[in-house]
Amino acid sequence: METPLPTTDPPLRLLVAFQQAYPDQPLTWIIRAPGRDMWIAAARANSERFTIYSPDMEGRATFTLQSAKSKRSHLQRPLPQWGRYPAGVTLLLAQEGIDVMGLNMVVMGGETPGPRYDYALGMAFAALWHEIYDRPFTTDDLIEIVDRTRREYIED
Numbered sequence: 462m463e464t465p466l467p468t469t470d471p472p473l474r475l476l477v478a479f480q481q482a483y484p485d486q487p488l489t490w491i492i493r494a495p496g497r498d499m500w501i502a503a504a505r506a507n508s509e510r511f512t513i514y515s516p517d518m519e520g521r522a523t524f525t526l527q528s529a530k531s532k533r534s535h536l537q538r539p540l541p542q543w544g545r546y547p548a549g550v551t552l553l554l555a556q557e558g559i560d561v562m563g564l565n566m567v568v569m570g571g572e573t574p575g576p577r578y579d580y581a582l583g584m585a586f587a588a589l590w591h592e593i594y595d596r597p598f599t600t601d602d603l604i605e606i607v608d609r610t611r612r613e614y615i616e617d
Contacts, residue, residue, distance in 0.1 A: 472569065474516070475500050479567040482514045486565060490590055494585035495600045497591065499570035499578075501585045504565035511551060512533055514567045517574065518543050526555055533615075543574075546583030549614030550606060554590050583607040 471491050479502040489504045506512065512523040513536050522544035529548040532540050533590055540548055547568075555561045568585065572578040587603040590596075 471500055471502070474570050475502050475567060478502075478514065478516050478569065479504075482567055483565050490589060490592060492585060492589045494570075494581055495603065496586050497570065497581040497584050498572055499568065499581035499585040501566055501568050501589050503564050503566040506565045509563045511547070511563055512565050513544060513547055513564060515543060515569065516567070517569050517578070520544075522547075524548050524563075526552060526561070543579050543582060545615055546579050546607065546610060547586045549610035550583050550586040551590070552614065553606065553610050554587070559590060559594060580607060583610055 471493070475491070476488070483504065488502055489531045490502070492501045492503070493499065510523050510525055512521065514521045518541065518542055521543055522542070524533070524540060524544070525535050528535050528537065529540075529552045532545060532548065534540055551561055565588055566589075570578070570585075572581045572582060583604050584607055587606040588598070591598045591603075
């Protein structure tokens with residue numbers, strides 16, 4: 462079974478961005494999507510919200526499981542395009558029985574903005590949830606989750 466790439470040597474800008482975005486919160490997880498240049502730094506939130514800060518996209522998206530069902534933020538605004546794969550992957554895994562909890566996250570990578578960036582972000586989210594719950598996975602497992610998310614959530 463593959464595991465996320467080692468968390469050694471994450472980009473310094475990821476660590477700095479997390480500290481700036483969440484100054485009072487200790488960093489708990491650092492994940493790199495297998496085969497992708499996409500990183501997530503995350504910590505458990507004190508709510509049921511999922512907040513993603515993306516310095517690459519110069520934006521922030523916050524959603525709940527309920528708001529994700531309609532592809533909207535917790536304030537009922539449309540999720541940004543780059544935030545849809547994370548919301549969809551989270552929703553899909555919750556529907557499969559993973560007891561997801563709110564997270565505060567920073568995401569960044571070297572992928573070109575657009576579909577490749579969005580897909581890599583979905584891969585990173587699938588890897589993050591597997592890491593949090595110590596569930597083994599392969600790259601193919603993550604691709605299957607992200608492809609299902611694309612078919613059932615993104616293209617829906």
